Amino acid sequence: MKLKQGQKLLFIGDSITDCDRAKPEGEGLFGALGNGYVSLVSAFLTSTYPELGIRVVNKGISGNTVRNLKERWQADVEDQKPDWLSIMIGINDVWRQYDTPFIKEKHVYIDEYMETLSNLVKETKPNVEGLVLMTPYYIEPNPADWMRKSMDQYGAVVRQVAEENNCYFIDTQAVFNHVLENLYPASLAWDRVHPNESGHLLLARAFLNEIGFSWDKGIGEQ
Amino acid sequence: MKLKQGQKLLFIGDSITDCDRAKPEGEGLFGALGNGYVSLVSAFLTSTYPELGIRVVNKGISGNTVRNLKERWQADVEDQKPDWLSIMIGINDVWRQYDTPFIKEKHVYIDEYMETLSNLVKETKPNVEGLVLMTPYYIEPNPADWMRKSMDQYGAVVRQVAEENNCYFIDTQAVFNHVLENLYPASLAWDRVHPNESGHLLLARAFLNEIGFSWDKGIGEQ
Amino acid sequence: MKLKQGQKLLFIGDSITDCDRAKPEGEGLFGALGNGYVSLVSAFLTSTYPELGIRVVNKGISGNTVRNLKERWQADVEDQKPDWLSIMIGINDVWRQYDTPFIKEKHVYIDEYMETLSNLVKETKPNVEGLVLMTPYYIEPNPADWMRKSMDQYGAVVRQVAEENNCYFIDTQAVFNHVLENLYPASLAWDRVHPNESGHLLLARAFLNEIGFSWDKGIGEQ
């Protein structure tokens, strides 16, 4: 387990991260962490490693692109002084190119995406103990699909930024692809983007694996 | 993994099971399984064993005692023809004795509890492939607390019924006790009964362990 | 124009037809026809052929399969004594197989679909002056997609039933395929099923073309 006693773990991202979290704080009781993978990660940590007292904060905002993250980076990341930071961004950067193709100023193309994400990571990496980069994804099994193909390219950018900056890296597309061999997208997400609980659990498990969560801990002791 | 391809797993119980599930069906998309341990169990099964196609049905109803289960047993259990059945009942049987002590006809005392639960189990055991009995619990660390003490006695009844009928058995009180060594009840449940997501995850993990869920399955393959 | 003065045109189907129509009547002022292709067809007929006084009735119900149509056929079709009847059914028959694959009793497989649709058409054809069969569709450009492939098979059934019974026939999948050469599905329907106004207009135009609507009528006269 890579997180240490009393550390603060902050998640930033779009609606997949947000999931109706409490605003502005993004932490506390009564569903303040939303009802997605962030809340599941926190529940796993609290129930399995209660002695560590890991503090989880959710700063996702629905509809955000990397351009929005840049605007609120100082307030929502730097000022929070997290020990660990997890970023999952890019779905809306791509999606707007496909659902409202004529409103071009809302599109974040791949060059801007790469430069902005790279700058944010370089700026913050020295200040945190761990930085996790999660790729955007699209719950569509056909790699030739227009939007899936774009998403894969943005995912490759995330991988490259992670490697250049020595970050933890999670290929969320791969996580979903594995399940899509058996299940049709409609059973996981009504719009191939916003997953149901099964999909969020896949994201949470991938995150926990990356940070060294032990699935066996506590099992059998009870 | 003890469940087989295409089997139906039905949960019955009180508000811990219910968790705002869709009524009357209790299965399907869009939160139909509620937002508690049943939904988590289903999400674990779907995301980890998608090839098995396990069908999960939630028949919990808030406020129920074992007396209520008896009344709706034919419609909500027998008629559903589940392959696996999980029962968690008893919290309200005890709670009413402590929160409304003067309204005695709403109390289900331990003799009625034992006899009713035992009869239901005996009646249905031959018709299912697996039957899981989960004890009631109280998220209170003091074993001398009046209500905790009663709950432990009802839990002992469940253990006895499980043994006599050769059922799977989960001691949920033990699951919570383990965490209460490090955390105060208020961080898990506002009323020491209805847990937050951390608490439901504990229940889901205990259930999955009992049915042979493999935590390593699929990890690393992605 | 194939419809004659004072005739009643009745549409039956699922949510694509329903579109929040008034229930139970399904006709009248103030949005009683819903906000989909049925309402558009009626608006085209009223504004372009006001002298004909065509009466449009909407009997779509969300979530319906052909099995549901059969149950309400007497009340919602036969008793209404329409002069023209239009049927678009089958999307849910297929969709349930993909979004809730484990709940098999909600699936309407292709044999039941064909037999039921065929019987309904045979029963009613003699009583109406015109009967229009519209295929189900899926706003997905990849013909190898699992659900699109199934939908194409159900569409082929509709074509066969139309031919055997000498009905008017509309291949709605072809209508959408044409636009999907230029637009990604996300710009037409959030779930590839329920279209926005552009999609409903495509359905309305296809229907109007089939019944001999003249696009030039009235243009220039004003």
Add this chain to the structure above:
Amino acid sequence: MKLKQGQKLLFIGDSITDCDRAKPEGEGLFGALGNGYVSLVSAFLTSTYPELGIRVVNKGISGNTVRNLKERWQADVEDQKPDWLSIMIGINDVWRQYDTPFIKEKHVYIDEYMETLSNLVKETKPNVEGLVLMTPYYIEPNPADWMRKSMDQYGAVVRQVAEENNCYFIDTQAVFNHVLENLYPASLAWDRVHPNESGHLLLARAFLNEIGFSWDKGIGEQ
């Protein structure tokens, strides 16, 4: 077809244009264009000329007179830099004279109307490729009706401004008059001003005819 690839078409006006559009943007998915003629025009353009990628923006605001348009012209027209602009204004300028005759400062009399509209058109005409002027209308067949008579005078002003500035011109009153030969006003608009879908379709068709929309395009190709 007079609009070219990638152009932006902006509509400004009163409640007939507004129709519950998203504010402040007035474009995007999920009904952002409202549910009136603007949305229909957009749906026709998207479904019939998907390859052109015409971007439609709705800047109508309920209750507006030409005096209000003048106040928000810079922000809602000039700053938007549309390629094409369509203006339909004047109904409230007249209506207030008849429904609240004693509140005279809310009346916009014909001299102010002409001067304001003329100035706005002169100011913007050089900056757009096409400018369409639609007359106000009143869905009342009796030309001697007080309010209809006034509306006709305001309509004549629009015609004059269009001619002086070489704009496209649509006589919406004539469009409705044609249908009123067969239908009573109550079947088109509860207050003779706000039309139902049939009425909005008439406005949309008149607009599309004026900009060279081809009704046959795509028909038969599918």
Add this chain to the structure above:
Amino acid sequence: MKLKQGQKLLFIGDSITDCDRAKPEGEGLFGALGNGYVSLVSAFLTSTYPELGIRVVNKGISGNTVRNLKERWQADVEDQKPDWLSIMIGINDVWRQYDTPFIKEKHVYIDEYMETLSNLVKETKPNVEGLVLMTPYYIEPNPADWMRKSMDQYGAVVRQVAEENNCYFIDTQAVFNHVLENLYPASLAWDRVHPNESGHLLLARAFLNEIGFSWDKGIGEQ
């Protein structure tokens, strides 16, 4: 003043009478008489003739035609045993012919109207001390307007029934015509049918005049 101490005055009719009255009773405090002419009549009687104790009951139902009155005549008129009865019906009988011209089974044509009204009056006249017939009306000044012309014909039927049965008679159309010489319909009723408070006051005054209400009573005494 023709009403005597302690008498019950019952109004029946359509939405003009209903005006959101309490249902089913239609009398009592807190707006139970609705907010239209019935409530005004009651307020005039109570405030000017408090010593008479006239009891007013409102049995109007929105959307009713004379066909509906016939169906509920026993329960809502005969069983109530009023001393005085006032009937205003016919607007919807006519209106449906103009706003939904194609749905013919909802139209009540003039022969049915005359026969039904006449029978109801003949049946009840012997049982009441006073029976007031109010014509339907249309707040449209043009006598050549299609719907106004029809309404005048129905109004003539009411006059004839009143004369044949020796009833009190109120020509409500004449009441509105008088004001329409100075005011446009839009200032009295958004749809030329449902009047604002000025219009309801006109109806109340016409009714009160017919029953011998003294406008000077009590003035000067205070």
Add this chain to the structure above:
Amino acid sequence: MKLKQGQKLLFIGDSITDCDRAKPEGEGLFGALGNGYVSLVSAFLTSTYPELGIRVVNKGISGNTVRNLKERWQADVEDQKPDWLSIMIGINDVWRQYDTPFIKEKHVYIDEYMETLSNLVKETKPNVEGLVLMTPYYIEPNPADWMRKSMDQYGAVVRQVAEENNCYFIDTQAVFNHVLENLYPASLAWDRVHPNESGHLLLARAFLNEIGFSWDKGIGEQ
């Protein structure tokens, strides 16, 4: 009739005047004048003297005392430039002394009341053609009742201010006293302050009598 063609009549006061009027304007269609005596006065004027075009404005605000009127006098009276002004204030000045007797800073005692009212009247009288002063009232028949006795004293102040400034004067308490000889207060106002429609009609009639309204006008002409 003392009001002349095109004049503006403004009412200011407390909740009796307010009656849920539109804010901030207090005039226009759709109930903008509230549902009390102001709306009734306007309806009487519009329906009986439509040719005069009297414009009525309601500036009542619930809970106001004369202290509040002073604060908003410039904006709500002077800036509105009415031709006629009607003031009814004082009920809350007295009421707070009886319903919350211990919160003394909310009480407006009689000296402050007299001075403030007198100043407002003196300031505005020269700018209007007519100024009507209506006393506060209490719908309680017992003159020895504590609150009724106070209200009578405040009413005497209004009479004195009216006389000193040559204003029109209405003794609203006398109006109610007349009816209270026959009716118990509970049938007019649930709290002896806020009247039902009968009570508001009494106020409206007293006002209209004072300004020379002719009850016979138009009667018989129709």
Add this chain to the structure above:
Amino acid sequence: MKLKQGQKLLFIGDSITDCDRAKPEGEGLFGALGNGYVSLVSAFLTSTYPELGIRVVNKGISGNTVRNLKERWQADVEDQKPDWLSIMIGINDVWRQYDTPFIKEKHVYIDEYMETLSNLVKETKPNVEGLVLMTPYYIEPNPADWMRKSMDQYGAVVRQVAEENNCYFIDTQAVFNHVLENLYPASLAWDRVHPNESGHLLLARAFLNEIGFSWDKGIGEQ
């Protein structure tokens, strides 16, 4: 203290008793006893005599007269088998005679009141250990007030029935009269009927005094 360990105390009455209690049960947690004197009595008993375990049930229904009590006596009193019964009824029996004086069938005059109340008491007295009769009241200090005078007469009936049947008796009017020497009715009840918390506390104290509640019990022990 006259109540004994484990006894059930049932209150029946009108809105003063009801106070938004849970229906149909009228007992339990979370405000089930309403927010009036019944809830206060229960809170006093529970907090001061917790060892007695007195069970309080509220069967008040707003608007009830003694005529309504008779209709539901079997279900709401007899079937509940209370040990102690408290009745407070009569306010609506009187009130309807004053707030809706013309609707005479809703009035319960004093003969019917006496006979009905007397019969109910005679029927039930033998079945309970204690029966408390509380008079109706009117929070009006003037004994010559019409409605107060009637209420006093109904109160005298209650006293007589209590004496004849050897019941406990509470003169609630006297309780309020005492406070009205210092406070105006408006500070206790907006309509002189429904008291605020001060008024309900007066009723609760009077009841507790009658049943031998000891105000000193437990004070000083803590």
Add this chain to the structure above:
Amino acid sequence: MKLKQGQKLLFIGDSITDCDRAKPEGEGLFGALGNGYVSLVSAFLTSTYPELGIRVVNKGISGNTVRNLKERWQADVEDQKPDWLSIMIGINDVWRQYDTPFIKEKHVYIDEYMETLSNLVKETKPNVEGLVLMTPYYIEPNPADWMRKSMDQYGAVVRQVAEENNCYFIDTQAVFNHVLENLYPASLAWDRVHPNESGHLLLARAFLNEIGFSWDKGIGEQ
């Protein structure tokens, strides 16, 4: 009775004090004092000592710690110029340490608690005639419970501050302990913090005893 004629008594605290009071004032009719012990104290004073005219003000705010009181002390205490002041604070200071143990900046530890409370008391004591300090409490009978143990320590601080500053002192924990000998916490408060009416009555009685309230006053006089 220690309070004198016309004095103002102000309560400040957290949610136990707040109880949904009117904000910002915290006094007046219609539940402005909330529905907890403050409202009960006021009702006791008003109903038993109406001649004293004690004015009660509630300035509790849910969730407050002593840190919050300090921030609003000037506005909510000093500026209000109370004659008597009652403070009950500390529950949230402790609770946050147990329900959200990882969010440490929201915890108010005992040193800060003592210093802040002590300073506020010293600052205000000279300006008031009476100052009452109520301890925080926890409705948990087990003195070894983690949170109960902390609460007892904070309560001891309050006792010490009271003694050092010569304040009135109420040990609320002792009040609840007395009842917990007979009742389980669940029957008094769902979360062992927010009491039902029985619990608030206990607090009110303890307060009234401390200020010399006479339980016998007025009893017997009625």
